Each structure stands twice: as C-alpha cells, then as structure tokens.
Amino acid sequence: MIKPDAVANGHAGKILDQIIQAGFKVVALKYTRLSEERAGDFYGIHRERPFFGELVRFMTSGPIYAAILEKDNAIEDFRKLIGATDPQKAEAGTIRNLFAKSIDANAIHGSDSNENAEIEGNFFFGADQRF
Ligand code: CMP
Secondary structure (H helix, E strand, O other), rough: EOHHHHHHHHHHHHHHEEEEEOOOOEEEEEEEEOOOHHHHHOHHOOOOOOOHHHHHHHHOOOOOEEEEEOOOOOOHHHHHOOOOOHHHHHHOOOHHHHHHOOOOOOOOOOOOOHHHHHHHHHOOOHHOOOO
C-alpha cells in the first residue's frame, strides 16, 4: 500500500515509478480508502499493540493505493527498496527515507512474508483484477 501521507503529499506517482524501475511487475492496482473496520482487519495482528488505534486512524485518514507486485525474491527486495519501518532509521535513497515523516506516516507498507502477501493481496483484489 502507498499510504495516505504519500498520496496526500503527491508522492504516489514517484513511488510507483521507483517500484517499477526496481523490477517489480504490477499485477494489480487500486485507488481506494479504507473504512475503520477494513483497516482494523488488515492490521488485525497489531490489534493488541499500543499504536493500533493511531495506526487505524491514520490509515483511514485518506485514500491509498493498494497493489500486488511480483518479482523473484520480492519480499526481501521490496523491504530493501522501502527501508526501515521508522523513516529515521531508513537507509538513504529508500522510499521511506525519501518520502516518509514518521513511523505512522511512513509512506508505504510491504508484506513481510509470501504467506502474508497472499492474504493481503486477497484482501484487496479478486481473481479478475490481476493481470
Ligand atoms: P506497516 O509496515 O504498515 O505495518 C504496521 C504499521 O504500524 C507500521 O508500518 C507503522 O506505520 C505502524 N507503527 C506505528 N508504531 C509502530 C511501532 N512502534 N512499531 C511498528 N510499527 C509501528
């Protein structure tokens, strides 16, 4: 997901370009806004964490881009491309280093495993929306 901060700041196009230039194939893409219920479901594994409420508030604050991306070694390579969760710790040139302001407003989300990528892809896209 390209998160509400990056969309509101006009960075979505540049971020998508960086992703494509890094060799990821866009299999599915959607511009949408999460309801509180949907954001809570998406981040369900964080429900007990102290930042959950703020995470849901932020993720519902504006529209996002959701995407399914494909590449060899996609999980690891995408995490390298986007940088650390906390933009203060993200390496120079990574998407979060370039475009993110805080740990909540951190511009982009990437799946942390193939298993979660499948779950998160199915959360946003039906079979007829993938190419
Ligand atoms: P994301 O990769 O979307 O997964 C969960 C999100 O919770 C994370 O990025 C951050 O934006 C947000 N978050 C806020 N506080 C924390 C924290 N202390 N540790 C991890 N994630 C956090």
